[in-house]
Amino acid sequence: MASEKNVDLLITGGTVLCMDADLRTLENHSVAVDKGKILDIFPDGSAVYQARETLNAADCIVMPGLINAHTHLPMTYFRGLADDLPLQAWLNDYIWPLEAKLLDRDFIRASALHGAAEMIKNGITQIHDMYFDMPSIADACSQAGLRAIIGEAVIEARLSDPASRKALGTKVLEMRRRYWDDPLVDFDLAPHSLYACSQATLEQCAQVASEHGILSHTHLSETKNEVEQCLAQHGKKPVFYLSDLGLLALPAVYAHAIWVDEDEIALLAENPASIAVCTECNLKLASGILPLSSYLKHGVNVCLATDGVASNNNLDLLAELDVTAKLHKAINEDPAFLPAQQALGMATRNAAKALGISDKRGSLEVGKDADITVLDACCLNGQPLYNPYSHVVYALGARSVRDVVINGELVLRQGNLTKVDEAEIIASAKQYQTKIKAALH
Amino acid sequence: MASEKNVDLLITGGTVLCMDADLRTLENHSVAVDKGKILDIFPDGSAVYQARETLNAADCIVMPGLINAHTHLPMTYFRGLADDLPLQAWLNDYIWPLEAKLLDRDFIRASALHGAAEMIKNGITQIHDMYFDMPSIADACSQAGLRAIIGEAVIEARLSDPASRKALGTKVLEMRRRYWDDPLVDFDLAPHSLYACSQATLEQCAQVASEHGILSHTHLSETKNEVEQCLAQHGKKPVFYLSDLGLLALPAVYAHAIWVDEDEIALLAENPASIAVCTECNLKLASGILPLSSYLKHGVNVCLATDGVASNNNLDLLAELDVTAKLHKAINEDPAFLPAQQALGMATRNAAKALGISDKRGSLEVGKDADITVLDACCLNGQPLYNPYSHVVYALGARSVRDVVINGELVLRQGNLTKVDEAEIIASAKQYQTKIKAALH
Numbered sequence: 001m002a003s004e005k006n007v008d009l010l011i012t013g014g015t016v017l018c019m020d021a022d023l024r025t026l027e028n029h030s031v032a033v034d035k036g037k038i039l040d041i042f043p044d045g046s047a048v049y050q051a052r053e054t055l056n057a058a059d060c061i062v063m064p065g066l067i068n069a070h071t072h073l074p075m076t077y078f079r080g081l082a083d084d085l086p087l088q089a090w091l092n093d094y095i096w097p098l099e100a101k102l103l104d105r106d107f108i109r110a111s112a113l114h115g116a117a118e119m120i121k122n123g124i125t126q127i128h129d130m131y132f133d134m135p136s137i138a139d140a141c142s143q144a145g146l147r148a149i150i151g152e153a154v155i156e157a158r159l160s161d162p163a164s165r166k167a168l169g170t171k172v173l174e175m176r177r178r179y180w181d182d183p184l185v186d187f188d189l190a191p192h193s194l195y196a197c198s199q200a201t202l203e204q205c206a207q208v209a210s211e212h213g214i215l216s217h218t219h220l221s222e223t224k225n226e227v228e229q230c231l232a233q234h235g236k237k238p239v240f241y242l243s244d245l246g247l248l249a250l251p252a253v254y255a256h257a258i259w260v261d262e263d264e265i266a267l268l269a270e271n272p273a274s275i276a277v278c279t280e281c282n283l284k285l286a287s288g289i290l291p292l293s294s295y296l297k298h299g300v301n302v303c304l305a306t307d308g309v310a311s312n313n314n315l316d317l318l319a320e321l322d323v324t325a326k327l328h329k330a331i332n333e334d335p336a337f338l339p340a341q342q343a344l345g346m347a348t349r350n351a352a353k354a355l356g357i358s359d360k361r362g363s364l365e366v367g368k369d370a371d372i373t374v375l376d377a378c379c380l381n382g383q384p385l386y387n388p389y390s391h392v393v394y395a396l397g398a399r400s401v402r403d404v405v406i407n408g409e410l411v412l413r414q415g416n417l418t419k420v421d422e423a424e425i426i427a428s429a430k431q432y433q434t435k436i437k438a439a440l441h
Numbered sequence: 442m443a444s445e446k447n448v449d450l451l452i453t454g455g456t457v458l459c460m461d462a463d464l465r466t467l468e469n470h471s472v473a474v475d476k477g478k479i480l481d482i483f484p485d486g487s488a489v490y491q492a493r494e495t496l497n498a499a500d501c502i503v504m505p506g507l508i509n510a511h512t513h514l515p516m517t518y519f520r521g522l523a524d525d526l527p528l529q530a531w532l533n534d535y536i537w538p539l540e541a542k543l544l545d546r547d548f549i550r551a552s553a554l555h556g557a558a559e560m561i562k563n564g565i566t567q568i569h570d571m572y573f574d575m576p577s578i579a580d581a582c583s584q585a586g587l588r589a590i591i592g593e594a595v596i597e598a599r600l601s602d603p604a605s606r607k608a609l610g611t612k613v614l615e616m617r618r619r620y621w622d623d624p625l626v627d628f629d630l631a632p633h634s635l636y637a638c639s640q641a642t643l644e645q646c647a648q649v650a651s652e653h654g655i656l657s658h659t660h661l662s663e664t665k666n667e668v669e670q671c672l673a674q675h676g677k678k679p680v681f682y683l684s685d686l687g688l689l690a691l692p693a694v695y696a697h698a699i700w701v702d703e704d705e706i707a708l709l710a711e712n713p714a715s716i717a718v719c720t721e722c723n724l725k726l727a728s729g730i731l732p733l734s735s736y737l738k739h740g741v742n743v744c745l746a747t748d749g750v751a752s753n754n755n756l757d758l759l760a761e762l763d764v765t766a767k768l769h770k771a772i773n774e775d776p777a778f779l780p781a782q783q784a785l786g787m788a789t790r791n792a793a794k795a796l797g798i799s800d801k802r803g804s805l806e807v808g809k810d811a812d813i814t815v816l817d818a819c820c821l822n823g824q825p826l827y828n829p830y831s832h833v834v835y836a837l838g839a840r841s842v843r844d845v846v847i848n849g850e851l852v853l854r855q856g857n858l859t860k861v862d863e864a865e866i867i868a869s870a871k872q873y874q875t876k877i878k879a880a881l882h
Binding site: 077079080081083084085086087090114117118121280282283284285286287288289312313314315316319322323325326327329330332333334335336337339340378379380381383384385386387390391394395397398399422425426429430432433436437 | 518522524527528531555558559721723724725726728754757760763767768770771773774775778780820825826831832835836838839866867870871873874877878
């Protein structure tokens with residue numbers, strides 16, 4: 001008799017969407033997880049493992065955890081604070097004054113923890129965050145069990161002198177040293193935008209990113225206005241400016257990238273650039289609708305993001321998938337544009353490519369990190385089920401997220417967070433709500 | 442000591458969004474329900490009732506039940522069957538052949554029951570349906586406890602002779618007689634579209650609707666192609682053709698109405714016409730984006746709908762609210778366009794106006810029917826909460842629907858359907874899925 005191998009976790013009987021290079025769809029398959037990795041994916045009953053914990057995933061869809069490629073986690077406490085305003089009024093009259101009054105380590109840690117827990121409940125296993133105070137965000141993600149690559153927003157007004165500009169790279173390396181034994185968090189460089197950084201600062205970012213092989217994360221061409229400003233100040237379109245600065249040649253995620261011309265897209269395609277599409281935020285702030293078909297035609301790597309909750313007002317990446325896939329069919333006058341499977345690829349394997357972690361995540365394959373989302377399709381809005389990809393994108397929604405595994409650990413079990421107390425997080429949000437309301441007056 | 446009045450149901454401690462003419466928002470208020478009606482809305486503790494059942498709605502939003510103004514309930518079993526196809530291929534190659542092969546009373550009844558239960562779980566208390574076999578749909582809605590106005594699609598190809606055309610009105614009146622004692626269901630006339638009905642049939646519909654004061658329900662200008670066809674065949678734009686037929690002067694709900702010119706919108710505004718906006722369906726089939734700002738500018742009554750699940754692929758009206766409010770901000774390049782409160786009005790009071798039931802439903806007011814939806818905001822995606830309208834539209838989502846009251850009866854309690862067995866409905870869907878898959882080959 002063959003001896004049974006011991007493993008940490010078995011997920012049995014599901015429909016497994018591998019999202020690997022062959023886009024394999026495996027019905028009635030099980031996934032064995034051990035020591036944080038995917039050990040095996042096998043037809044039910046064809047292998048025997050003794051597991052510490054088993055999830056029955058019959059009637060479920062088992063897929064790579066969703067990756068949210070552009071977020072501002074500590075803004076969660078600003079959800080729905082000021083809607084229906086233009087971007088500049090929203091920033092100048094609400095967000096920035098409140099940040100100036102309220103932000104401290106406790107606020108950031110608590111608001112980020114709330115956001116991290118919410119991400120997990122929405123089936124998201126990794127985020128790409130940009131804000132201030134990297135350690136507080138890292139600690140919050142680590143506590144909830146969420147993976148994150150975290151960058152501190154580089155904004156000219158916050159740099160006191162040339163020395164602090166020089167220290168940009170040092171800071172990232174210092175954070176990596178500090179969290180060397182935490183498998184969940186990593187750090188990158190986040191020059192906020194072309195308009196919020198001087199040319200010298202952007203060039204310094206390029207030098208640091210190049211020297212240390214650090215990913216960068218930047219807002220790009222979100223509004224028409226900032227594009228005009230770039231043309232006026234630098235005499236060139238934003239992507240060409242990025243190119244001249246040396247940044248474009250380096251791996252980077254650009255958020256929004258709505259107001260780009262065809263020649264800019266062609267240039268992006270020649271470089272290791274990825275676009276984080278923030279559809280709901282862009283619609284809500286009336287920033288615009290990006291030329292998605294042109295990006296795809298040129299072969300630019302495109303992934304998806306919620307942006308911060310304050311401009312969305314949710315952290316629901318499944319909803320982004322739904323809206324993005326539908327919207328661009330209408331924009332392109334083609335109902336066959338961006339089928340469900342391709343859309344799901346953007347939120348998984350494309351996002352992993354964008355973050356430079358394709359070797360470890362973004363698909364379910366033996367040897368990769370066990371970052372897995374289980375959706376329960378045994379519900380009214382999940383039946384009948386003819387095509388699992390269609391259901392993930394158009395039908396199931398975040399309420400179907402049942403289990404989430406990150407780094408091999410079950411962080412959401414049957415809809416319940418395992419590492420943090422949801423009631424405590426809600427109680428904290430209510431306390432801060434009172435403070436924030438008071439600060440508004 | 443004052444004697445306590447006995448009532449059927451009390452909903453205590455919520456934030457009540459009345460959606461009445463004054464758009465009152467009442468914090469810490471209770472709603473007393475008796476004999477199917479709203480008996481009282483009062484500040485917590487200011488009145489005393491003895492209730493058969495009490496719902497604690499602290500941390501909840503209490504609002505009028507959502508009204509879904511254009512649906513095809515029995516198509517629920519076709520969810521996600523054939524995506525990413527043009528409208529005509531989807532209809533000709535999938536939907537119509539399957540309907541021809543499979544539709545019978547049992548199919549319609551079972552698929553409609555599934556849809557009715559799903560509507561309730563999504564916070565919808567009334568639908569406006571168009572399909573075939575009115576009694577099966579009526580029985581399904583009645584069984585689940587969902588309100589419905591049901592019309593049989595009038596399609597030329599299904600009318601055998603002039604006599605059946607004459608019988609159109611008789612049929613509606615017969616249905617009203619048959620269901621006279623059922624408070625949940627009513628019937629109307631549903632000439633499918635200008636392209637699916639002959640001029641004689643449409644004129645007959647107008648005569649019947651006028652003679653008996655029956656609402657009518659029609660697909661209008663969903664595709665560019667049908668508008669061109671109307672121009673070619675009748676020498677006029679669809680709305681002018683409707684006017685000449687006598688239909689436009691009568692109360693009607695027009696679904697889609699995307700490809701309309703300014704002069705058509707002006708004419709619609711002069712008549713008792715309402716538009717059912719089906720944003721997600723229109724995007725998914727790439728039909729287009731309707732000129733919402735122009736409708737609002739002219740004062741046309743606009744409501745919202747999911748359309749049938751087969752082209753959406755969900756029955757989530759809260760998602761329609763979210764996408765519609767966001768999309769049209771971008772289309773109008775104005776983030777202040779269609780604020781959350783106005784959007785919610787479309788799915789409640791405007792829809793009641795469209796269906797000719799403003800005196801009974803669409804708002805929470807003493808004396809009106811008790812059709813009420815309770816959303817639980819005590820959840821990660823519901824906190825903090827600064828503005829309840831914003832949360833209903835942008836943040837909470839269908840997973841927050843906790844309780845639903847229709848005609849004074851609690852049909853969803855703590856997320857559980859009270860009148861039908863969800864597991865049985867799911868089991869039936871799985872059985873039909875097998876039959877439908879077989880019929881595809």
